[in-house]
Amino acid sequence: MSKVFTASDVASHNKPDDLYIIVDGDVYDCTKFQDDHPGGKKILQRVAGKDASKQFWKYHNAGVLKKYQAKLQVGSLDTKPKPKPVEPAPAAAAPVPAKAAPSTAVAQEESEPSEPFGSLIPFADPSWYQAHHSPYYNETHAALRAEVRAWVDEEIEPFVTEWDEAKEVPEKIYKQMGERGYLAGLLGIDYPTQYTKNTVASVPPEKWDLFHELLLTDELSRSASGGFVWNVIGGFGIGCPPLVKFGKKELVDRVLPGILAGDKRICLAITEPDAGSDVANLTCEAKLTEDGKHFIVNGEKKWITNGIWSDYFTTAVRTGGPGMNGVSLLLIERDMPGVSTRRMDCQGVWSSGTTYITFEDVKVPVENLLGKKNQGFRAIMTNFNHERIGIIIQCLRFSRVCFSESVSYASKRRTFGKKLIEHPVIRLKLAHMARQIEASYNWLENIIYQCQKMGETEAMLKLGGAIAGLKAQATVTFEFCAREASQIFGGLSYSRGGQGGKVERLYRDVRAYAIPGGSEEIMLDLSIRQSMRVHKALGMKL
Known part of the structure; x- marks a missing residue:
């Protein structure tokens, strides 16, 4: 239990060697934090024993408070209002059923509102978070919502600014995406239990649907960082589905388990210096060897998300004539000689690992072809x-x-x-x-x-x-x-x-x-x- 203070109690802790401050009714012991304070000791000492809420919010956001709260908070003021328990939304009155209308009754049952969730600022969350009726969500979605939000609030949001400035997210976070079963749930398909032992704690794999995927992406995006979101789901979410849907079984069996576990990374390599939305005109070339066992790939890719860290590149290449009917998809592996990557500095999404890739005489086995030769354009469009x-x-x-x-x-x-x-x-x-x-x-x-x-x-x-x-x-x-x-x-x-x-x-x-x-x-x-x-x-x- 945290201690309850009066304002006069806090006022007595006003020395450099005994320094308390108040922020929004909570009391923090900043005595040992003075050396770590980015603004220096004097700023803290000027508000020692006082309410520093105004000064705090002038320079900081809620993520900073979350980051240090567990370490520094020692109690709250006796005047701070206690949070009111959220009352469950009242059940809607059962309608009088019409004759022979069982589907109406089912729809009514499915649209019962869940309990209010989140800040309850209007429009700050989807309406079903605020006890509105919805036909799309059930108790598994509500459970996933709570699970992901807790993880983001505790492990992600307080550190996102640091990661953005460092232009990298710690590897352990991506590994946790695999361990928590989140990566396997972001492929737009039934949950692939045959390729991973990691499943989402709050949702049985057989109940996973596209609204769970929507919810997972949505809650991760509360981090307010495109760089973070693209780091953990960007390259994977667009590079892995073509492998799963179009890769030969032997290739998928070899590669996919490590990816879903968070041990290996994959990205999508389509855009080129001269070909963006105009995919049919890409020029990265893959020529079949005389023995028909390998493709030799030469070309460049640009603005590739996660490429700097990826082990696998789902790559659009030209294997035939001009236009869309000459495009194929190949899975190129980083350890194949001739693959080189360099980081690109861009305006935004700093921690996403935007990359320039060069392929020089890269020898790729034909078994790494995703789908059929010269029929990759349809797979690319589906993936889009x-x-x-x-x-x-x-x-x-x-x-x-x-x-x-x-x-x-x-x-x-x-x-x-x-x-x-x-x-x-x-x-x-x-x-x-x-x-x-x-x-x-x-x-x-x-x-x-x-x-x-x-x-x-x-x-x-x-x-x-x-x-x-x-x-x-x-x-x-x-x-x-x-x-x-x-x-x-x-x-x-x-x-x-x-x-x-x-x-x-x-x-x-x-x-x-x-x-x-x-x-x-x-x-x-x-x-x-x-x-x-x-x-x-x-x-x-x-």
Whole structure:
């Protein structure tokens, strides 16, 4: 039990060798922390024995408090209100069933709201977190939500700023992704228990679905760092599915267990210096040897996420003539002679390991071909849908972070004699952020549901246009929310770290989402072209 202090108790601890401070009603012993304080001893000594909340929040964000709370907190003030227990949402009254309407009763049962979860700031979380009805989620989703949030709050968020500045996430975190069973749940397929003994603690493998994958990506994105999210799921989430779906059994059996365990890393290598969204015109070449046993690969890849650390590269190569019908997919392994990588410095996603790759006469066994020769373009396009959905999920959670950070800050910051939140112009900014987030997220949930109900080929044909459109919508929403949050925070969002640190970091990451996976302009055009083509085949009447 933590100790209860009065303000006068704390005031007596006001010497350099006995230094307590108060932050938001909690009492911290900073006596031994003075040497480690980045602002120096004098700053702490000036607030010794006092309430330092205002000074703390001027320079720091909640992640700093979480990082040191367990180590430094010794109690709380007697005046600090005790948190009220959250009452479970009341069960909805049972409707009078209509005649012969069993499906209505099932739908009603499935849509019972779960208990409120999270900060309860409106629109800071998906609506089902706030005791709204939803047909998509059940108790397994709620259990996963709690599991991942606890891990992110305790092990990730307090350290993300350090990792971003270091441009690397500790290897143990990626290993934990494997140990916790998260990597195996991010492939867009049934949970692959035949390749891993690690399963998710809160969800039986046979119950894993696409909404669990949505939820896992969403909660990881609360870290407010595109670099972190791309580090732990970026290269893997787009590089591994083609291996699983199109690799020969012997290759998958050899390679996949180590990847799912978090011992080995894989990435997707498609983009080239002169070929981005225009995948059909890539030039990295793979020529078959005379004996037909190997491909000799020559070429370059650019802006490859996780490439600097990867053991395997799911690589798009030209094995035939020009255009899409001459493209294949090869799994190239780092220990094959002729593979070299170098880190690229980019505007955002610093800890994601963006990489320039060179292949010089790399000898790759034909057994490493993923799918059939010259038929890799379809596999790439199918994979793009999975990649784009991941980008959408991340963008919308980042947008929520910008919104919730803005609400919290605007509720504390005072200007012209009143809180920022009391200014109509600030509320208007928040309203525009919320309407875009909620509209986009509801479209996302519908697409996820359709993906779950349709076969892969049907989903690729019918949903490709909608997914492309939503990818553009999500990145535009993210950019809008990052800008508006930056305006609300003012100068605090211009300097790295501190109270506006999350907003500053996310603003840097915006272009990394608007361009990769298909730029906004390409996506918007594709969304209409593909939708028109599919609906014409379905019998569209004009």
